[in-house]
Amino acid sequence: MPAIETTALTKVYGDVTAVDGLDLTVRAGEIFGFLGPNGAGKSTTIALLMDYIKPSHGEVKVLGSDPQADVRALHNRIGILPDRFSLYDRLTGEAHLDYAIDAKGAADDPKTLLSQVGLTEAGDQRTGKYSHGMQQRLALAMALVGDPELLILDEPFTGLDPNGAKKVREIVYNVNEQGTTVFFSSHVLGQVALVCDRVGILNGGQLVAEGAVSDLRTEAGIPDELIIETTGVPDDAITAVESVDGVVDVERDNETLVVSTLRMDNRRRILRAIEEAGTTIETFSLREASVEEIFTTYAGE
Structure with a gap:
């Protein structure tokens, strides 16, 4: 059973289609x-998944259930970090967790949760003194x-320094290893390839690509x-490399060759072609297309 499944999901605001047949x-x-x-x-898609807003057309299934059927029961099975969350400046971190635990009828220990996110020493501090x-x-x-069972994170890396982003990644890895499905939206693309099994790229309310980063x-x-x-x-070496299947460009910079290829599985043939042309290879390295380049290809600049 999929954790999330939408069919022709659509949300229209007046003459604006925010989500279009997803x-x-x-x-x-x-x-x-x-x-x-x-x-x-x-964010509109996430609001539809959580039943914060109603779809104009289409269907939504979250953890096998229709969010509109019993939203309270479903919310008890979901954890969400919204993009624009609010904290009470005068309450401590531990007090916030006590409130969340009571609201869900859960039995968590606030101190364990604080330790899990690296805030052990800050639990008794008011959140007005917290950094972003x-x-x-x-x-x-x-x-x-x-x-x-499902953790939804809307822009979890926004405004974080490298240490903060690393901590969020570690938390995501840990909860996922325990069986939790993690669904997060982000425009911090450098973090995506480090975390995700698969990605979906949304543009103009439509899903324009979906799959593993390597496949995309x-x-x-x-x-x-x-x-x-x-x-x-x-x-002769350049000519030999240019003839290898998948090679689209070869650039020479003194004693360095930069070979652009659509087939990284042919790198042995490329290296062999250079050596057979009488050239000794000192070292070589690979540079795969970045998530940013993939994103730009599907979604524009």
Whole structure:
């Protein structure tokens, strides 16, 4: 049973279609990244999943249930970190967690949750004194109350320094290893390839691509680069490399060759072609197309 499944999901506001015929499947137990430029419809989709707003057309299934049928019971199985969350400046971090635990009727220990997000020493501090990163992690701790089956994170990396982003990644890994499905939207693309099993790219309210990052890289036809340091680059070597299947460009910079190829599985043939042309290879490295390049191909600049 998928953790999330939508069929022709549509949300219209007047003459604006925020989500347009969305067919989306998120498998149980995976980490799924939901990407898109600002205004693509990501937050609207999350609001539809949580039944904060009603769809204009289409169907939604979350953890096998219709959110409109029994939203309270479903919310008890879901943890959510919204994009625009609010904390009470005068309450401590531990008090926020007590409130979230009571609201869900859960039996969590606030101190354990604080430790889980790296806020052990700040639990008795008022959140008005928290940095943005600390507030983000506290809101994430609140989302973890009740050991949710599905964790929905809307822009969890926004405004975090590298240490904060690393901590969020570790939390995502840990809860996923315990069986929780993680669905998060983000425009911090550098974090996506580090975390996700699969991604979906939303643009103009429509899903324009879906799959593993490696598969989307191949489907987008974005070349990878093989960077080769040699003892010399005769013209024969360049001609030989250009004839290898999948190679789309070869650039020479002194004794360095940069080979752009649509088939990274042919790198042995590329290296062999250089050596057979009488050139010694000192070192080589690979540079795969980045998530940013994949995103731009599907969603524009």
